[in-house]
Amino acid sequence: xxxxxxxxxxxxxxxxxxxxxxxxxxxxxxxxxxxxxxxxxxxxxxxxxxxxxxxxxxxxxxxxxxxxxxxxxxxxxxxxxxxxxxxxxxxxxxxxxxxxxxxxxxxxxxxxxxxxxxxxxxxxxxxxxxxxxxxxxxxxxxxxxxxxxxxxxxxxxxxxxxxxxxxxxxxxxxxxxxxxxxxxxxxxxxxxxxxxxxxxxxxxxxxxxxxxxxxxxxxxxxxxxxxxxxxxxxxxxxxxxxxxxxxxxxxxxxxxxxxxxxxxxxxxxxxxxxxxxxxxxxxxxxxxxxxxxxxxxxxxxxxxxxxxxxxxxxxxxxxxxxxxxxxxxxxxxxxxxxxxxxxxxxxxxxxxxxxxxxxxxxxxxxxxxxxxxxxxxxxxxxxxxxxxxxxxxxxxxxxxxxxxxxxxxxxxxxxxxxxxxxxxxxxxxxxxxxxxxxxxxxxxxxxxxxxxxxxxxxxxxxxxxxxxxxxxxxxxxxxxxxxxxxxxxxxxxxxxxxxxxxxx
Numbered sequence: 001x002x003x004x005x006x007x008x009x010x011x012x013x014x015x016x017x018x019x020x021x022x023x024x025x026x027x028x029x030x031x032x033x034x035x036x037x038x039x040x041x042x043x044x045x046x047x048x049x050x051x052x053x054x055x056x057x058x059x060x061x062x063x064x065x066x067x068x069x070x071x072x073x074x075x076x077x078x079x080x081x082x083x084x085x086x087x088x089x090x091x092x093x094x095x096x097x098x099x100x101x102x103x104x105x106x107x108x109x110x111x112x113x114x115x116x117x118x119x120x121x122x123x124x125x126x127x128x129x130x131x132x133x134x135x136x137x138x139x140x141x142x143x144x145x146x147x148x149x150x151x152x153x154x155x156x157x158x159x160x161x162x163x164x165x166x167x168x169x170x171x172x173x174x175x176x177x178x179x180x181x182x183x184x185x186x187x188x189x190x191x192x193x194x195x196x197x198x199x200x201x202x203x204x205x206x207x208x209x210x211x212x213x214x215x216x217x218x219x220x221x222x223x224x225x226x227x228x229x230x231x232x233x234x235x236x237x238x239x240x241x242x243x244x245x246x247x248x249x250x251x252x253x254x255x256x257x258x259x260x261x262x263x264x265x266x267x268x269x270x271x272x273x274x275x276x277x278x279x280x281x282x283x284x285x286x287x288x289x290x291x292x293x294x295x296x297x298x299x300x301x302x303x304x305x306x307x308x309x310x311x312x313x314x315x316x317x318x319x320x321x322x323x324x325x326x327x328x329x330x331x332x333x334x335x336x337x338x339x340x341x342x343x344x345x346x347x348x349x350x351x352x353x354x355x356x357x358x359x360x361x362x363x364x365x366x367x368x369x370x371x372x373x374x375x376x377x378x379x380x381x382x383x384x385x386x387x388x389x390x391x392x393x394x395x396x397x398x399x400x401x402x403x404x405x406x407x408x409x410x411x412x413x414x415x416x417x418x419x420x421x422x423x424x425x426x427x428x429x430x431x432x433x434x435x436x437x438x439x440x441x442x443x444x445x446x447x448x449x450x451x452x453x454x455x456x457x458x459x460x461x462x463x464x465x466x467x468x469x470x471x472x473x474x475x476x477x478x479x480x481x482x483x484x485x486x487x488x489x490x491x492x493x494x495x496x497x498x499x500x501x502x503x504x
Contacts, residue, residue, distance in 0.1 A: 020198045021139045025149055027194040028132045029156055031095060034187050035125045035132075036160030037167065038067065038102075040303075042118075043310045044168030044321050045177035052177065053111045058234045061436040064307060065226055065429045066115045070122030071129070072425030073219035076277045079130035079419070080211070083204040087131045087138070091199065092192050094127030099188035106182035117181070122425075129421045137405070138202045150401060151343040163332050165306065169325020214269055214277035221262030222426060228255035229433035232441075246441070282419060290489035291404035294355070295423035297481040298396060300431025301366060301474035305389075307432055308439065308470050309369070316374055316463055330383055334390025335397070342398040350493030351399035352485065358395025359482040365389035366475040370468045374460055396481075403491045431477060435470040442469035 018024065042049065042063055050060050082090040101124055105117030136153060140146040171179040231252040234245050245252060270276040283289045306328075313324040342354055365388030368381070376382060404420045446462040453461070 017141055017145070018139055018200050020200070021145075023198040024139055024195075024200065025136065025152065027191055027198060028091075028135055029152055030187065030194075031091070031128055031191045032132050032153060033156050033160050033163070034098070034184055034191070035129055036156060037164030038121060038125070038184060040160075040306050041164035041168040041171075041180045042067075042177070043306050044165050044314075044325050045172045045180045046307075046310065047314050048172055048177040048321070049114065053108070053114060055111045056234075058230060058436075058440060059111065061230065061307070061432050062111075062115050063118060064303070065432050066118040067122040067125075068303065068425045068432070069222055069226055069429040070119040071125045072122075072422045072427075072429055073222045074123050074126035074215070075130060075422040075425065076218065076419065077210070077215040078126035078128075079134075080277065081127060082131035082134060084210070086201050086203045087135045088195060088199045088201040090127050091131040091135065092195050094124045094131060095188045095192035095195065097124035098128065099185045099192075102181045102184035102188070106178045106185075108178075121181075121184075133421070135199060135202070139200060147343065147347075151339060151398070153401075165310070165328040166325035166332070169320075169322040172321035174322070209275040211270075211273055211275050211277035214266060214273065217262050217266035217269060218277070221259050221266060222429070224255045224262060225259035226429055226433045228252050228259060229430070229437050231255055232437045278419065285406075287403045287406060287489050287491045290484050291400040292419055292423040293484045293488070294359075294396065294400050294481045295404070295420060296427035297431075297477045297484070298359075298362075298393070299424035299427030300434070301362075301477040301481075302389075302393070302431075303428030304431045304435040304470060304474050305366065305369070308435070308467050311463075312372065312467055316460065316467075317378075327378065327382070328386070331386045331390040334387050335394045338391050338394030339398055342395050346399060346402060347493065351403050351491050352489060354395045355399040355485050355489075356482065358392040358399070359478060359485055361392030362389045362396070363392075363475050363478045363482065365392065366471055366478060369471040370475070372464065372467060372471075374464055403489065406491075427477075431474070435473055438473055439466040439470045442466040 046060060046063055049055070049063060055063070078090075078094075098121060101117050101120035105114055105121065108114035108117055133153065136149050137146070140149045167183070168180045171177070171183060231249065232245055232247050247253075270278050270280055283292055309328070310324060313319040313327050314321065319327060346354060365385040368385035368388070372382070401420065443462045443466040446465045447458055450458045450461070
């Protein structure tokens with residue numbers, strides 16, 4: 001175990017800055033963009049993939065959650081592998097594996113093979129993401145340069161999801177949904193070649209043992225939790241009834257119970273093992289832990305928003321995949337455009353005066369979506385709600401990143417970085433599964449209460465009602481984030497160096 005209050009910085013802070021550090025940042029940025037957008041690029045393609053492979057409404061969320069769950073569940077182990085094996089080596093292995101998994105998904109002939117490919121993508125992304133963030137932390141040793149590097153990283157993390165939706169629209173409409181996966185292959189291989197030439201190797205010193213039991217407990221526990229949510233959304237008698245199994249179904253309760261047992265066992269194991277996958281001191285600091293909780297609940301609300309807005313645009317509004325992608329463009333531009341302003345403002349006023357209003361704006365934007373109808377004006381209503389959320393999210397992404405790694409030494413840089421990403425990806429997995437279940441239940445209940453309407457009218461109204469329910473509970477998840485930021489976190493501007501958006 002490392003010291004409980006180490007300093008986060010370079011492996012060798014006395015060395016001169018790497019002369020190729022900006023080229024390295026470019027390579028890392030490309031890889032990070034690919035990771036983030038891949039979590040959303042298939043959203044636009046999902047209606048086409050669902051129809052092509054015969055995927056049910058209850059199971060369609062696995063195309064998203066198989067990726068995010070493997071990503072989030074294995075990130076902690078991926079962070080340790082990056083620290084101990086070498087961050088550059090892990091980064092390159094992750095890129096090559098990601099390319100292979102993407103190629104497999106692009107040629108998938110069954111739903112099961114697509115889920116498996118998405119899970120493999122998530123697993124290799126779990127190597128890439130912590131390696132990328134910790135490479136930045138050890139490559140940029142000057143506080144001002146590190147602030148710039150993390151500003152770039154934060155802008156990509158914030159806007160990458162919406163960029164993926166745009167790219168997904170282009171590929172789906174003019175090529176095939178399969179190219180939403182295949183496009184990663186040349187990008188990942190090119191990034192791997194670039195990393196081999198310009199990225200400097202670094203690794204942690206000291207204890208380098210892996211916590212395999214912890215990795216198994218947390219990963220299987222999270223999979224069981226998401227599967228329990230999925231079971232609740234399944235139809236009791238497919239083809240004969242629209243009634244879902246619900247939360248009291250024996251199958252649902254079994255998987256949820258297994259999840260609780262495994263996740264509690266994970267925490268107990270981490271408290272007693274000498275080489276924890278998750279050193280609990282990393283998460284128990286009120287500002288670091290608060291940042292992780294904020295990312296968890298923001299991921300839960302935001303990932304589901306992208307999913308349901310995609311179906312709203314294409315199914316309810318009749319947009320083409322490309323039109324749907326461009327409909328999300330303002331969100332991407334809002335995050336990227338606001339990120340630079342937030343990075344400059346952060347050292348002057350501190351993180352909390354930015355994070356709390358940012359979350360409030362996001363909640364307002366999400367609640368506005370609960371008023372959507374089948375003929376709502378995009379320019380007059382949908383656009384303002386997306387802009388509010390994007391501006392708010394820029395404030396959250398940059399500030400939460402600045403407080404999530406405070407006081408973490410280089411030995412644990414990878415696992416601390418992984419925990420930040422884990423929070424968002426696990427939140428996205430659980431939020432998508434949970435809100436898809438609530439959506440399915442709401443649609444079923446509406447159809448049962450409106451049997452007198454024509455089937456086409458009732459179905460259209462039921463879908464919109466389901467979106468309202470999903471967006472409302474998504475807003476509630478964001479409200480939990482706001483409560484965490486307002487009442488748990490207490491970081492001041494003195495905690496962020498005046499010349500940096502990230503602690504040195």
